Amino acid sequence: MRQILILFCLCSLLSVSSWGQTADTGVHVVTIFDEMAKQEPGKGVVTVHQSDAIRALVGAHMYGTNVEQEGETAYLxxxxxxxxxxxxxxxRKSKDEAFRKEKEIKELFPDVPTYVTYNAPFWKLRVGDFRSHEEAYQMMRRLMAAFPDYAKEMYIVKEEVKIPLN
Structure with missing residues (x-):
């Protein structure tokens, strides 16, 4: 019986898609330990004994320090x-052009994040935070349709993005 419980706990830990609290952001997300400790009427009680170090590792591999807080929203x-x-x-012109194009895009797509960056000697305007190439490609096609004059310059880039957690 005890071996079955241990096997269940290990399988649950491996298959769970939730993540833990990060020390530097203060963001708390429900973990498997919190779910197992819930007391519900008519159901048994599960007690998990492990060190705080192990509890802190839950989700650390995948999420670790990649959680960031901005106002009320947490981002991965x-x-x-x-x-x-x-x-x-x-x-002389690239900075102004990047911000002008950003303003035009924001008018048509107010919910899509835009990023103007300067990495000497280039000013760049990038749009969106997408998990997959396909999502970014769909947005790029919408941008091409809305701004055909910009279409020749558009392409998909891979970089660190921010995905909202809440």
């Missing part, structure tokens, strides 16, 4: 995709 930072809309190295 992962490798994902964005649509690059503009890149220019003309020091």
């Amino acid at each position: 930072k992962i490798q994902g995709y964005r649509a690059q809309v503009f890149s220019g190295n003309n020091q």
Whole structure:
């Protein structure tokens, strides 16, 4: 009986898709330990004995320090995709052009995040936080349809993106 319980706990830990609390963000997400400790009428009680170090490791491999808090929203930072809309190295015009294009995109797609960055000597405008190449490609096609003049410059880039947790 005890071996079955241990096997159940191990399988649950391996198959769970929830994650733990990160020390530096203060974000608390329900873990398998919290779910197992819930007391519900008519159901048994599960007691898990392990060190705090093991409890802290739950979810650390996949999520670890990749959780970031901005205001009320927690984000998971992962490798994902964005649509690059503009890149220019003309020091006099590229910055203004990147911000102008960002403003135009924000008017049509207010819920899609945009990122203007400068990495010498290039100003870049990238759009979206997508988990898959296909999601980024769909957004890029929508952008091409809305802004046909920008279409020649657009392509998908892989970079760290922010996926909302709540």
